[in-house]
Amino acid sequence: MTTGYRRPIAIAALAATVLLVVPATAVHASPGPTPAATGNHTTAARLPRPTGPYAVGTEALHLTDRSRTDPWVPEAGPRELMVSLYYPARPGGRGATAPYMSTEEARLMLTAAGLGSASPTAVSSLRTHARTDAPTAPGRFPLVLLSPGFGNPRATLTSLAEDLASRGYVVASVDHAHESTGTALPDGRMLECAACDLVMAAPDEETVERLNATVSTGRGTDLSFVLGRLTGHHPAWRHARMIDPSRVAVAGHSIGGNAAASAMLADRRFDAGINLDGAFFAPIPATGLGGRPFLMLGTGTGHGPGGTDDTWDEAWQRLDGWKRWLTVEGAHHSTFTDVPFITERLGVPVDPAAPLSADRSARITRAYVAAFLDQHLRGRPRPLLDGPSPGNPEVVFQHP
Template sequence: MTIRLRTRTAVAALSAMLLLATPVATAQALSGPAPARAASTAAATLALPRPTGPYAVGTEVLHLTDHGRADPWVPESGDRELMVSLYYPARPGRPGATAPYVSTGEARLVLTGAGLEGTVQPAALSELGTHARTGARTAPGHLPLVLLSPGFGNPRATMTSLAEDLASRGYVVASVDHPYESVGTELPDGRLLTCVACEKMESAPTKEAREELGRLLSTGRAADLSFVLDRLTGRTPGWRNSRMIDRRRVAVAGHSIGGSAAASAMLADPRFDAGINMDGTFQERVPASGLGERPFMMLGTTSHSPGGGDESWDQGWQHLDGWKRWIGVEGSGHSSFTDVPVLEDRMGVTLDPSVTLSTDRQVRIARDYVGAFLDQHLRGRHQRLLDGPTPRNPEVVFQQP
């Protein structure tokens, strides 16, 4: 089984963010020829795509500590600490400032890791335009909850565009940073955590050791996600607006190792009603007993094809016993389901030359198919988009193992 954690790819994807204010010569050295606009566009004019739903979007960051678990990667650091960005439907109006894409401290860590400190200002990352506003009043209603887990090495920020869009469509979204599994996570007290798990994966001596680390990542993230769900929906909720969450309608989704963690979370916790794996190898095998007939969607590149190189998708598909879809996107790449294509487009650089889809198509497909899945399974609204191929989406392939 291929371990699809993409440690180096994750770091390279983050390197895309660093080029927002990089001179053309540096951009060319890292990524090949770049259009002149990559050097002249000011960071302040760069922004994520606008959300498509009818709601304004509010956001708040939570720092949560699981006192029942020591951190699995750095046990001497004490209890497991998590950073969570919440996105929620908000009332009209524009109170508060838009949230930073990443903190300045996190930006500095990414810059240092890429050897670009002093070349790119941290503000080029932290001031990337977002659309969610702090301090926004919650919209009325009792709404479904979606938990998101990012790829290995990536901060939760790389899921921001999808999170904002889902919130604009009427979902509460919790995007989770898994400490020591990202190149940069800043805690409220100023501590800056690096990717210790990445270092362990890089130094693993055997394929078996890497597979075991992959399983630990997936199951450990599942525990993180269940803890976040506890804090958002339990008797003593950790978020002041938890009353707007409908605990009977909860989904979990993720990219890469986060997609594997979505399946692991469903295996471990029956409170997750539906799940999505976006282009991630299943690090924990789906057992023959399946997921208890709960719906699950596998959305990824066409390199994940039946009988292809990743046998975990074939095995997982066979054991999924509820509503299920295996959807491939022709012309996409591993990071097409994250913010990375947007960052590449804004900078005029290319990190994955195999991707032939436009940025707009990558963003639209990810938003539309994830949104349709959630509307169908958390809101009970049948979505024709999930029934099969459509003329408007010729790149989308419904795999038939």
């Protein structure tokens, strides 16, 4: 293992400060307020429109796993999770569009990212497309579980979740307790990132490695629990009848991508998985994933063959089913999330080392994630996965 890589990535990719990947000079160049702080927003205040034929509904769900004590704050008692459900809806719903996140969640996120001078409302007011109380579309649909990066609120995967729901997927986006800068619970409590503090205070490489693995495997257990509560005999969600439990995928960003593999290793109910630019801190074993398909989609700088993260080289050799390793030129670690839209909204300058625009970031992520899911949950072959395409010159197929 390349120890020169893993220590920085454990701190950068697992700490809350990775939330908004911006040039260092953008944070410290001027003591004055950002455009967002003054209200002079220069970019659209809405996420990109979903591309599928369905309208999108959404509902939040608070789940408690009473069989487990929270690993980060044991005195808090059982493990608690917040889940945002996105689902195909009938057109013309009268419900309001869902808020992106609460103002306090936005404040905590910006503070952790070193952007405390920016207005939290510039983020919390980002307009979404999913409507609350929207009537469900008829039929049964595949289920996709999403896990965000360490420190990142689940809201940072909203654009991807809305798009998948519009294409005919039920999506469950999970906030893992004490692993986000801020998770608001229905009773008014705010769970902050105790796990982030432990990672940042880790005294040595061995401790960091142990914490990395704990995050990934613990999230795998969280995701398996959520799956059970959505598809079991007494489901926790009122619209659970929409879900086809025979077609389930799990995907995540950063450590959430490693958690996707951990969930598949622990639970055969997950049929396919996706890692969006996450190191495999908890490695895939030599026995593989039982022949199930897996997509690795990451940055060209960090996650190419022989790159700074050698865990992808190891994982590639051990994946024993259908697999693809794709990298995106001009991308940064948070390209595969809503972070590019947030930084544009805040007026943060583009990093010249990662110039991919927010629009291209969303188009690429949505297209390749949806193609993978269509092919492996719906049995619809997608040529986009067969090799390079002129419409996506930034996407490089590794090991063709």
